[in-house]
Amino acid sequence: MISEQSVYQDLVVLFSKTIEDLVPEQVQLDSDLEGxxxxxxxxxxxxxxxxxxRxxxxxxxxVADALHTVRQTARYIDQATNTST
Incomplete structure (x- = not known):
């Protein structure tokens, strides 16, 4: 089972590799992806x-269109990876 914090940390790395000029410290759980x-x-x-x-x-x-914050994205990943049985 993975935690939201673990997913968040991985997302920070993923976002910093994907979004040009993004400083990892800018990424907070409540950061709006677009804004x-x-x-x-x-x-x-x-x-x-x-x-x-990943x-x-x-x-x-x-679902992707409805994910507006880092927290929503982390929660979706957490749910998606923890429901497979």
């Missing part, structure tokens, strides 16, 4: 693909 971190539609696609690869999950497009 605070500058995630545009192309970056969102790259982030979703990287998340799917955690071996599939994120439906309607």
């Amino acid at each position: 605070d971190l500058g995630v545009d539609s192309l970056a969102r696609l790259e982030i979703v693909a990287a998340i799917e690869e 955690w071996n999950i599939k994120i439906p497009e309607e």
Whole structure:
């Protein structure tokens, strides 16, 4: 079982590799992906693909569109990876 904090730490690394000019310290749990971190539609696609690869999950497009904060994204990953039995 992975924790939200562990997912958050991995997301910080993933975002810093995906979002140009992002300083990892800018990424907070309540950061808005678009407003605070500058995630545009192309970056969102790259982030979703990287998340799917990293955690071996599939994120439906309607779910990806509804993830607006780092916390929401971490919670989705946590739920998606902990429901496989």
